Amino acid sequence: xxxxxxxxxxxxxxxxxxxxxxxxxxxxxxxxxxxxxxxxxxxxxxxxxxxxxxxxxxxxxxxxxxxxxxxxxxxxxxxxxxxxxxxxxxxxxxxxxxxxxxxxxxxxxxxxxxxxxxxxxxxxxxxxxxxxxxxxxxxxxxxxxxxxxxxxxxxxxxxxxxxxxxxxxxxxxxxxxxxxxxxxxxxxxxxxxxxxxxxxxxxxxxxxxxxxxxxxxxxxxxxxxxxxxxxxxxxxxxxx
Amino acid sequence: xxxxxxxxxxxxxxxxxxxxxxxxxxxxxxxxxxxxxxxxxxxxxxxxxxxxxxxxxxxxxxxxxxxxxxxxxxxxxxxxxxxxxxxxxxxxxxxxxxxxxxxxxxxxxxxxxxxxxxxxxxxxxxxxxxxxxxxxxxxxxxxxxxxxxxxxxxxxxxxxxxxxxxxxxxxxxxxxxxxxxxxxxxxxxxxxxxxxxxxxxxxxxxxxxxxxxxxxxxxxxxxxxxxxxxxxxxxxxxxxxxxxxxxxxxxxxxxxxxx
Ligand SMILES: Nc1ncnc2c1ncn2[C@@H]1O[C@H](COP(=O)(O)OP(=O)(O)OP(=O)(O)O)[C@@H](O)[C@H]1O
Ligand SMILES: [Mg+2]
Numbered sequence: 001x002x003x004x005x006x007x008x009x010x011x012x013x014x015x016x017x018x019x020x021x022x023x024x025x026x027x028x029x030x031x032x033x034x035x036x037x038x039x040x041x042x043x044x045x046x047x048x049x050x051x052x053x054x055x056x057x058x059x060x061x062x063x064x065x066x067x068x069x070x071x072x073x074x075x076x077x078x079x080x081x082x083x084x085x086x087x088x089x090x091x092x093x094x095x096x097x098x099x100x101x102x103x104x105x106x107x108x109x110x111x112x113x114x115x116x117x118x119x120x121x122x123x124x125x126x127x128x129x130x131x132x133x134x135x136x137x138x139x140x141x142x143x144x145x146x147x148x149x150x151x152x153x154x155x156x157x158x159x160x161x162x163x164x165x166x167x168x169x170x171x172x173x174x175x176x177x178x179x180x181x182x183x184x185x186x187x188x189x190x191x192x193x194x195x196x197x198x199x200x201x202x203x204x205x206x207x208x209x210x211x212x213x214x215x216x217x218x219x220x221x222x223x224x225x226x227x228x229x230x231x232x233x234x235x236x237x238x239x240x
Numbered sequence: 241x242x243x244x245x246x247x248x249x250x251x252x253x254x255x256x257x258x259x260x261x262x263x264x265x266x267x268x269x270x271x272x273x274x275x276x277x278x279x280x281x282x283x284x285x286x287x288x289x290x291x292x293x294x295x296x297x298x299x300x301x302x303x304x305x306x307x308x309x310x311x312x313x314x315x316x317x318x319x320x321x322x323x324x325x326x327x328x329x330x331x332x333x334x335x336x337x338x339x340x341x342x343x344x345x346x347x348x349x350x351x352x353x354x355x356x357x358x359x360x361x362x363x364x365x366x367x368x369x370x371x372x373x374x375x376x377x378x379x380x381x382x383x384x385x386x387x388x389x390x391x392x393x394x395x396x397x398x399x400x401x402x403x404x405x406x407x408x409x410x411x412x413x414x415x416x417x418x419x420x421x422x423x424x425x426x427x428x429x430x431x432x433x434x435x436x437x438x439x440x441x442x443x444x445x446x447x448x449x450x451x452x453x454x455x456x457x458x459x460x461x462x463x464x465x466x467x468x469x470x471x472x473x474x475x476x477x478x479x480x481x482x483x484x485x486x487x488x489x490x491x492x493x494x495x496x497x498x499x
Contacts, residue, residue, distance in 0.1 A: 008497040015496065081455050083482050083494040220484030 018076050019086070022069060022093050023148065026100070029065040030144035032058060033100050034137055036107035037203065041133045043111055044196070047119045055111035062104035069097035085217070092217035096147060099209045103140060106199040106206075113192045121186055125175035126193045129200070132168035136200045139165065139207035146211055152218040158211035159223060165204030172197045251276050251416055251446035252297060252334075257311035259292050259301070266292045268470045269311075274416070274446050279438055281457035281478065282450045284467030285493065290450045291339060293467070294418050297448070298334035299327055315416070332359050335414035339421045339450075341401035343393030343408075348385050351393040351404055352376065355412035371411055378440070379407035380433030398425040406434065416446040423456065435460050454494055458482050466490045 010016050036055050043051035073094045076082065082090055139158055146154040173194065180190040215223040252274040259267035267289045274280055274297075282290045295301040296309050299320060313320050320330055332355065344351050352372045355361075362368035372389070376382040381403040385396070393404050402425050409417055419438075423431040438447060438460045451457050457464055458478060465475040466487070474487045485491045 008492060010496045012496060080496075083454055083458075083496075084485050084491050086495045087483060 012080070015076075015080050015082075015086075018072070018080075019089070022072055022076070022090075025065060025069045025072070026093060026096055027144065027148060029062055029069065029097060029100050029104075030140065030147075032062050032065065033103045033107065034140055034144075036062070036104050036111075037133060037137045037140070040107045040111040040114075041130055043114045044117070045130065047114065049115055052111040052114035056108055059104050059108040062101055066097045066101040070094060073097075085220070088217045088220060092147075092213040095213050096210050099206045099213070100140075100144075103203050103206050106203050109199050110196050113196060117189050117192045121189050123176070123179060123183075123186055123189060123193060125172055125179050128168060128172050128175075129193065129196060132165065132172065132197065132200050135168060136165050136203040136207065139204050140210070143207045143210035143214065146214045147217075150214075150218050152215050155211040155214040155218070156223060159208050159215075162204045162208045165201055169197050169201040249275060251316065253312075253314050254297070255312040257293070257296060257309065257313060259289070259296060260306075260308045261292075261304070262306040266470055267296070270467075270472045271311075272465060272472060272475060274448060276446045277443060278462035279442050279447045279449065279460055280463045280465065281461035282448060282465050282467060283452070283454065283457050283494070284473075286452075288467040289470045290467055291420050294336070294420055294448065294450055297416070297418055298331050298336055300331075300336060302327065332412050333414055334416040334418065335409035335412060337402075337406050337409050337417070337419040337422045339424065341398060341405050341425065343396070343401050343404050345392065345394055347390045348376075348393050348396070348404060349389040351408050352411045355408060359412055361412060375407040375411040376404075378410060378437050379403040380430055380437065381407055399427060399430050402426060403430060403434070406437070410437075410441070414445060416448070417441065419447070419449040421450050421452060424452065431456070454482070466493065468493070 036058055039051055039058070040055045042048065043055060073090050077087075077090055080086075139161060142154055142161075143158045145151070146158060176190050176194055176197070180187045183190075212223050215221070250273040253272070255271045257267060257270045258265060270293055272280075282294065284290055292301070292307075296313060297320075301307040301309060309321065315330070315334060319325070320334075344354065346354070349372055352375050353362075353368050356368060356371050362371055373382060373386075376385060381400060384400060385391075385404075393401065396404060402422060406419070406422055409419075423434050426434065435456065438449065441447060449457075449460060451460075461478045463475065464478040464481040466473045466481065466485075466489070468489050474481065474485060474490045476486070480486075481490065482494060485494065491497070
């Protein structure tokens with residue numbers, strides 16, 4: 001049964017309204033995480049400290065939402081003892097809320113670097129970061145759309161497209177290292193940009209995690225392990 | 241050591257079993273294998289035929305005049321509907337706990353001792369006492385009745401009566417135990433004791449349990465069969481059935497979308 005047919009309602013109507021409330025909360029936390037990414041990148045581009053601080057403040061709401069979702073999922077599992085696709089959806093919701101919270105953390109981490117990067121330096125490879133952020137953010141958006149619409153195909157595509165973000169990362173990584181070798185005075189700022197690229201790469205991975213969860217919730221099967229763009233030769237590579 | 245040990249042998253099999261009450265067909269072409277290694281749960285909406293099918297497995301339905309069974313049911317490869325089959329012996333080998341507790345109007349002690357006595361399982365009073373105590377212990381009833389073994393079984397509460405019937409069923413050391421909603425009248429502690437008993441008996445006896453409690457089915461069984469309108473819709477590993485059922489009707493039922 002590779003489709004979910006959520007058209008049939010539960011005999012206990014309150015269960016349906018709990019589920020739709022949780023879906024709404026995931027949409028909300030996801031929307032906030034995406035916003036954090038775009039605001040963090042804007043703060044970085046404009047060297048806007050106030051905006052960066054706003055991202056940090058925003059993150060508290062994301063944390064609060066995660067807690068709220070977790071509480072609700074746990075309560076629903078306890079009260080309704082869900083089965084089959086309901087159970088899978090609730091487990092996915094629980095995991096997705098945690099993953100999206102981490103995405104928010106990465107955006108916050110990017111925002112925190114705004115104050116410490118000397119933006120008078122011209123570091124060419126960093127100019128790719130906005131496009132990379134755009135690609136990562138789009139993955140998050142698509143993963144959440146896949147969740148909202150129970151779309152296993154879209155979830156599958158997200159996993160596939162994570163390569164694009166990984167490729168960005170590898171390109172930026174190499175060119176930044178080269179740039180730093182040639183311009184030792186830029187090493188401080190260059191290192192920050194490296195971390196920002198790494199954060200965006202991790203956001204892409206987490207979008208993939210969300211997509212995997214969606215795929216499982218919808219189909220009951222794990223998505224086929226595919227080759228990840230993780231580059232073991234990357235000195236910043238870490239499985240966190 | 242060989243890998244032979246993992247071979248699962250079927251204790252009971254049914255093939256194309258139909259059951260009729262007069263003209264009305266209650267079970268339609270059910271084929272299932274029951275093995276010793278796994279506890280099998282039967283689930284399905286009220287009236288779908290779980291009890292009817294369960295009763296065919298030790299010929300309890302013989303007592304219902306309008307009831308007719310076709311198809312094949314075997315115990316250790318032997319056709320239980322063959323004329324040579326001794327029904328009393330069959331019911332000792334395939335014990336049953338009914339949906340409604342049905343203690344004999346006799347003492348608690350005699351309710352348990354009756355089976356072992358007629359089947360000659362105890363060599364003397366002492367051994368019979370031991371069987372009675374052990375059976376009551378396993379059914380989680382001993383502590384409550386040990387000082388009143390001579391009182392009538394019918395004087396017990398509904399839940400106690402049910403445990404008495406479970407004790408009675410296991411007292412004759414059957415090979416197969418069929419339980420029809422054994423916990424429906426029990427409180428959570430007594431229910432947990434029965435579930436513990438099922439875990440304990442698993443592997444020694446082949447066990448089939450009918451339950452309306454999905455969590456119970458998920459907890460105690462390794463195989464689950466879903467019945468609907470007299471047919472067996474899906475039969476598979478319990479873990480799969482409850483996380484990823486293959487049939488839409490199963491999904492609708494276990495997730496509470498039925499009807
Ligand atoms: N003795 C009988 N005479 C005639 N019809 C019967 C008899 N027993 C059961 N039936 C019918 O057979 C069908 C299956 O009944 P059965 O008791 O096997 O269902 P069940 O799945 O055990 O239901 P429940 O979950 O309510 O116990 C029902 O339509 C019922 O009316
Ligand atoms: Mg019944």
